[in-house]
Amino acid sequence: MRKSCCEKQDTNKGAWSKQEDQKLIEYVRRHGVGSWRTLPQAAGLLRCGKSCRLRWNNYLRPNLKRGKFDEDEEDLIIKLHALLGNRWSLIAGRLPGRTDNEVKNHWNSHLRRKLINMGIDPTNHRLSQSLPRPLKPHASVSGTSHSSSSRDDHQSQLVKAKCDNDQVSDAGSCLEDPTWEFPNLNLDLRLTTSPSIAIVGEERKQINESTVSRELDCVPPPTLLLFM
DNA sequence: AAGATCAGCAACCGCAACCAG
DNA sequence: ACTGGTTGCGGTTGCTGATCT
Known part of the structure; x- marks a missing residue:
């Protein structure tokens, strides 16, 4: 051997x-x-x-962005994780200058704990305690416009959102919802010209990651979130 | 001040995917 | 279609500095 x-x-x-x-x-x-x-x-x-x-x-390698993640980046990681799971390279691909290792470490050391503290299961992005499902879905966690607020403010916003029939876990909650099936989502990440992409189930092999990544490159993050 | 504990991060390891022959 | 080599990804470990007791 x-x-x-x-x-x-x-x-x-x-x-x-x-x-x-x-x-x-x-x-x-x-x-x-x-x-x-x-x-x-x-x-x-x-x-x-x-x-x-x-x-x-x-x-x-050049163009690496070192240092603290800002709130927008954290939001994006949470949202992409809800959508993609632990596909760190794909998630990192949406964060210019960040590496998969860096994103993974930040998730494991900060974001995971942050979600847990908010009563959200970081693996499936659902509320840990049983709360009624939201009546209507919302596009994003808290928008991307909170960069001026402190982290505590951000957290309190999220907690408030949770109490208001949670908007936080929308994207991921469906992942574990027995009435919701990933393959049927036919998640079309395409905005314009190229053929549509459907994420079919959790089978990694069925996703052409480089293609997804390329497609995502055409989609500004806030727009992407509209699919979630 | 010293030891214990925790948190963050860099790096390693194993496995799966990919590709060429 | 099969095989062996290479690359990339994600999970995990272990080191180091910070904080706590």
């Missing part, structure tokens, strides 16, 4: 040094990304290809 690349001897593990970063940056600058398997040797790095790809994609 072939060893995985990371099990090879003479490969470093753990945190990257500045020198390693520099080597990787320099190599990519000269040759571009790709051929991760052979890159480490070519670049003079004692790392496996996977490790190099991860380091590049998550920390070294």
Whole structure:
């Protein structure tokens, strides 16, 4: 049985040094990304290809946006998670400069807890306690216009929304609703020219993610939310 | 001040998808 | 259609700094 690349001897593990970063940056600058398997040797790095790809994609590539997520980004993550589930790469694709790892970490450390505190099940975006279903659906959690409000304000808005027959969990609540079937949603993310996209069930294979991602690129986030 | 606990983040690992032969 | 190699994704781990007792 072939060893995985990371099990090879003479490969470093753990945190990257500045020198390693520099080597990787320099190599990519000269040759571009790709051929991760052979890159480490070519670049003079004692790392496996996977490790190099991860380091590049998550920390070294240009145009990465580091630092705190703003409220709009958090809103968008919550909404996209309700729609897509744990498809972090797809979600990150809608957040310019953010990586899937970063989004995933932020979800697990902040947003998940935030939803739990609000009484919302983060896995299905439904209220944890049994409350009547909303009489009429709304497009978004709290809009994207609360960026000036404090986090507490935001949270209280959401809690208020919850008490007002919840608008928060609309998008995701249907995911677990026994009367609601994902495949029948025929979720059309297309706005204009190209063929429509339907997310068919939870089977990952049935979604051409790159196509979805490309389609989503045509859809400004607030418009996308209208489908939810 | 010191130890314990918590939170955030970087990185690893395993698996599935993809692709070329 | 099958197979083996490569890449990408998501879950998980472990380290580190911050906060609490």
